[in-house]
Amino acid sequence: MIEIAVKATTANLGPGFDCLGLALDIENRVRFTESDMDFEDKNNLIYMSAKKVFDSVGKAMPFIHIEQEINIPICRGLGSSAACIAAGCTAGNALSAANLSIDELIKMGTEIEGHPDNIVPAFLGGFTVSSQDEDRVVYFRKEAYEGFRYAVMYPEFTLPTSQSRGVLPKEIAFGDGVFNISRSSLLTAAMITGDGELLKYACKDAMHQPYRKSLVAGFDEITGRAHSLGALAAFLSGAGPTIIAVLPADDMGFESAMKKHLKGMAGNWTLNVAAASNTGVEIV
Template sequence: MTEAVVGGLRALELEPGTTVHVKVPATTANLGPGFDTLGLGLALYDDLDITVLDHPGLEIVVEGVGAGEVPLDESHLVVRSLAHSLATQGYALPPIRLHAHNTIPHSRGLGSSGAAVVAGVMAAKGLLEGIVDLDSATLLALATDLEGHPDNVAPALFGGLTIAWTTEQGPQHKKLIVHRGVSPLVLVPEHVMSTALARSLQPKHVPHEDAVFNLSRSALLVAALTQSPELLLAATEDKLHQSYRASAMPETERLIRVLRAAGHAAVVSGAGPSILVLASNPAERLDAAALVEREADSPWQALMPAVDFRGATAAAAD
């Protein structure tokens, strides 16, 4: 490390070839009634290697989801997140090669942008190892700064079921362990959904009785996910956001009605258009996937990830 200054920031001089491997899970937010509050980590991952170069520049290679679509310059979200995180600690982005292998679907309500933000934050943690310690509160604050809401980045960072809220001291979270019987099913359509569009359909005010309804269901959902999976159908009822967004994703809304009528705890995953089914056992999620295959008007991919309990990791690569 040197005290040289680059653009007002100290240069972070690391041995060329130094590589940090980052692994970040997909997430599903809201879970029905827990709008902007509850999130769940899913065992579906983006893997990235960040390697310090021996010459100036930025190299980006993307494989898998997003290849040929995402930018390959400083505007890449992982790079922006990494640069921002380093800058908050007083360091400039060193010359790096970013090699990403992505499996999280983009613009489908599975936290792909949150995962990219978290990947950059975790890469900064790895590069600063032994220089600056980025604790969990700092990681959450950095990721929330860039993502805007903590409900997706909290489960991506920490795994499990997370409750996220904001205080005057910044974003906070509580991680809970999900009951072993809970078996997530994610149904992913071919079409995408803009989070900004989904949020634009949300009213600024809701009826008092709807707010009370969601408060009760959110509390019940925490109990259902951690102790009593048999309550998941009732616990995933919502009156705050899904009905308002239904016009933008009619096939999602129709299939959720079909699934719930058959007894499956189906909700919009994040901002959509994917569907999350919180089954109480593996056999139930197979039944739900078969039902959608029969009823859907267009192809939907059925993913059956486990709950991710670990969250994002960053480690020096061999």
């Protein structure tokens, strides 16, 4: 039996579309045990990811049983698919004795996911910047600053990534590109140094949130209320519908006040405050 622990991730962080990511201390556990029957759901993302490792080294995958302990909300923009992929690839690497490097697993996971922004922090933990250069994933990883907390707010409705990507424009104005380059650069500096004042400006975005927020009823109200309650920043997590507010570590009143506000809104919103996680996917 192999048990894998893997964290939730948030991507984009406002302006860092498809390149910035952060692991959060919200954890799934996945257990793999040998079975006398073949796995029924061949489209299961965990199974597919494990099998991809076996296939890459030319080994037959044994019959396995997969059991999950799920704490990462599904289809909410918190990296649930990346968590499945990272867990599956890690288990496949161990069970097959393939001995693939972490970079090889990240490349494989990116091929499955289609982009590395959630995959890299799911494998490595911490704050990450990632990019695809032809067939290679190039990334930077830094221990997440421990002086921020993250108010994770999500409604009962889900938002598939395909739907959220469908509202994005095919082109953006040159000025919007410059706007996002400057903010994502500021955001990288803020996340490395823990500069909360920079963060107040850095999470503004002109590339995806203006289009996606139409799919998340209450986005402007929630982000506006978060700022009025002292949040350093507020942004759509990944493709949504989760909204994350970044809080200073010494904030004590945000959670209760924001929960009270969310109760008065449609959508049956849940709020949990999490820390960043510097722990990547691991066999426990």
